[in-house]
Structures are given as structure tokens and as C-alpha cells.
Amino acid sequence: MKVACIQPELLREREKCYSEIERLIKNLLKTHDQCEIACLPERWVPVLEDIPQNFQKERGDDYLFVKELSKKYGINLLSGAIWEKRNHSKKPIITCYFFNDKGKEIGRQDKIHLYSYERQHFERGRELNIFRLNNYHFSILICFDMAFYETPRLAAENGADLLFSPTQIREDGMENWKIYLQARVLESRIPVAACNTMGSMLERKFPGNSKIISFIKGYITPSKLKVIEGPLNSSGFVYDDIDLKFPRKLRKIRLKEKIDKNTISVRKIA
Numbered sequence: 001m002k003v004a005c006i007q008p009e010l011l012r013e014r015e016k017c018y019s020e021i022e023r024l025i026k027n028l029l030k031t032h033d034q035c036e037i038a039c040l041p042e043r044w045v046p047v048l049e050d051i052p053q054n055f056q057k058e059r060g061d062d063y064l065f066v067k068e069l070s071k072k073y074g075i076n077l078l079s080g081a082i083w084e085k086r087n088h089s090k091k092p093i094i095t096c097y098f099f100n101d102k103g104k105e106i107g108r109q110d111k112i113h114l115y116s117y118e119r120q121h122f123e124r125g126r127e128l129n130i131f132r133l134n135n136y137h138f139s140i141l142i143c144f145d146m147a148f149y150e151t152p153r154l155a156a157e158n159g160a161d162l163l164f165s166p167t168q169i170r171e172d173g174m175e176n177w178k179i180y181l182q183a184r185v186l187e188s189r190i191p192v193a194a195c196n197t198m199g200s201m202l203e204r205k206f207p208g209n210s211k212i213i214s215f216i217k218g219y220i221t222p223s224k225l226k227v228i229e230g231p232l233n234s235s236g237f238v239y240d241d242i243d244l245k246f247p248r249k250l251r252k253i254r255l256k257e258k259i260d261k262n263t264i265s266v267r268k269i270a
Contacts, residue, residue, distance in 0.1 A: 001136055001162060002241045003193050004028050004038040005210040009235040010046065010199025017045050018065050020235065025073055028237050035239060037133060040066070040080030041197040041210070042143050042168035049202060051121050058086045063097060071103025076133060080166040080195070081111065081142050083122075091123040096140045096166055098131055107131060109140035113148060130160055136244050138162040143169070146180055146194070149187055156188035156251060161244045165194040171205045178211075182225060185213045189223065189250035191242050198235055207233050212240040215247050223250055 006028065008020040021044060028035060045062060048054055056062060062082050070077040079097040086093055094111035110125025111118075128151060130137050139155035139162075146152065146165050155163060163184070169177045177196075185192050191214035198208030210230035215223055230238035 001133065001244055002032065002034050002036045002239070003162070003212060004032065004035050004237050004239040005193055005195035005212065005230055006038050006040050006237050007195060007198050007208045007210045007230045007235055008041075008044055010044065010197060010201055010206065012046055014045050014061075022069060024235065024237055025069065025075070028239065029073060029075065032239050035075060037076035037078070038237075039078040039164045039166055039193055039195045041195045041208075042081040042166040043197045043201065043206075044080050047201050051117070054083050055092045056082065056084050058084050060084060066097065067099050067103050067105065070099040070101060074101045076101050078140060078164055078166065081168075089123050091121065093125070094118065094122050094142060095125075096142055096164075098140070109142065111142040111145065112151060113144040115144040118144075128154055128158075130155065130158055136161040138164055140164045140166070143167040146184055146192075149184065152184045152190065152192075153188050156190045157255065160190065161248065162242065163190055163192045165192060167194055168197045168206060171207050174207060174209065181211060181213055182227075185215075185225065186223065187254075189215070189247055189254045191215070191244065191247055193240075193242075196230075198231075198233070208235070209233075210238050212238055212242065214240065214242045215250060217243055217246045220250065220253070 066079040097108045098106045112125045139160040195210045197206040209232045
């Protein structure tokens with residue numbers, strides 16, 4: 001699968017953010033015109049300090065922008081994280097939409113694990129979706145969802161071939177994030193495309209450095225990782241043509257090796 005992470009600079013005005021994203025997609029398609037799907041980072045629009053002022057109505061302006069972009073450039077797009085109010089939800093939802101190359105909404109994935117202040121303002125997702133693109137399947141795990149092995153493993157066990165992760169990792173969390181991503185890839189033998197925010201927001205710096213992590217073909221035990229990184233502290237994109245067939249073989253072996261934790265007794269010794 002030909003995959004990209006779009007890493008725009010987080011600008012002060014929403015319209016300028018829109019223009020920056022469109023510019024990067026045009027640049028991506030100039031050099032990789034066969035790219036099948038691209039992912040935006042978790043946050044790519046300015047954030048006001050008063051959190052509720054950032055909420056949009058369901059399928060609001062940010063949604064419509066990404067939808068039209070996918071249709072205009074004929075590319076499958078993942079919207080990153082949109083903060084939206086829904087009529088039947090007690091609190092707003094953090095969600096990522098999947099649009100096909102005709103601009104049609106295929107589905108959305110709500111953030112399952114809420115981070116820090118998010119628990120106060122948002123309602124968590126309770127369903128993990130598996131999406132199809134051509135002959136493969138993928139899941140979307142928004143940022144903190146990658147910090148727990150259960151969600152990536154659940155996706156892998158249910159047929160996902162690839163994990164997309166729109167993220168918002170600040171400067172002092174980058175080393176942990178790198179370890180989390182590589183661990184998730186190795187634990188379930190599944191490639192990851194993780195797209196990080198780039199820029200400054202509420203006195204915090206986000207350095208980008210998005211990553212596409214897959215496997216070097218032919219190495220089974222030990223498996224060897226292929227890591228491609230996006231720009232550090234600048235806008236841009238990262239692209240790779242990922243081999244998804246070989247990881248299927250690795251994943252089949254790994255999942256057979258797993259022992260049901262319920263069959264393992266635990267004994268505390270004083």
C-alpha cells in the first residue's frame with residue numbers, strides 16, 4: 001500500500017492551515033502520484049485555550065474541508081482528529097474520518113483512550129473499526145490509543161494489516177513515542193503510519209517527525225524494522241510503499257505463539 005503522512009505546520013489561522021495542507025498534498029502527488037492514502041496529524045488547526053470554543057458541529061467545517069480535498073485530488077484521506085459535538089452524545093467526541101478518493105465518507109473512528117484533560121471534556125469511543133482499502137484492511141488509533149497494547153493487538157487479531165495513528169506528541173514525549181510505536185509494531189507484527197503534529201500550541205512545541213514503520217522483507221526471527229521518518233521541526237510529508245504481504249506471514253506466526261493469559265496462574269510469594 002502506498003501511504004503518506006501529511007505533516008503541516010500548525011498556523012494561527014484556520015484558513016492558512018487549510019492552505020498549508022492543500023499545498024503539501026499537491027507536493028506529495030507531484031512526486032508520488034500513485035499514493036493511495038494519506039493521513040493528517042491529530043491536531044492541524046489552531047487551538048483556543050478555552051477548550052469548548054474549539055468544538056465543531058458534527059460534520060462541520062474541518063470535515064467538509066478534508067472531504068472536498070479527497071475528491072479534488074482523488075486520494076483517500078484520513079482527517080486526523082476532529083473535535084465535534086453530536087446530537088446524541090453527552091460530551092463532544094474526538095474522531096477521525098476516512099474519505100475515499102471520490103470524497104465519500106467511508107466511516108470514522110472515535111478516540112478510545114482519552115489523555116489527561118480530554119477525559120474532562122470528551123466522551124470516549126467504545127468501538128474499534130476495521131476499514132478496507134483494496135485488498136487490505138486498516139485501523140485508526142488516535143494518539144493515546146497506541147500507548148496500550150490491547151487496542152493494536154485487537155486490530156491485528158481482527159484482520160487489520162496496517163495501523164494509522166494521527167498523533168499530537170510534544171517535544172519531551174518523543175522518545176517514549178518512538179518506543180511505543182516500535183513496540184506496537186513488533187508485538188503484533190503490524191506496520192504503523194504515525195502522523196504527528198508540527199508547530200507550537202498553548203506554549204507547547206510539537207516537532208512532527210512523523211514515522212512509517214514496517215518490516216524488512218526476509219527477516220523472520222528476529223524481525224527487522226524499516227523506519228522512515230518525516231521532517232523534524234518543519235512541515236512536509238513522509239511516504240512509503242509498504243509491503244503488507246510479508247507482515248501477514250509474520251503476524252500469523254506471532255499470533256499462534258500467543259498464550260491465553262487466562263491459562264496462566266499468578267501466585268504471589270511473600
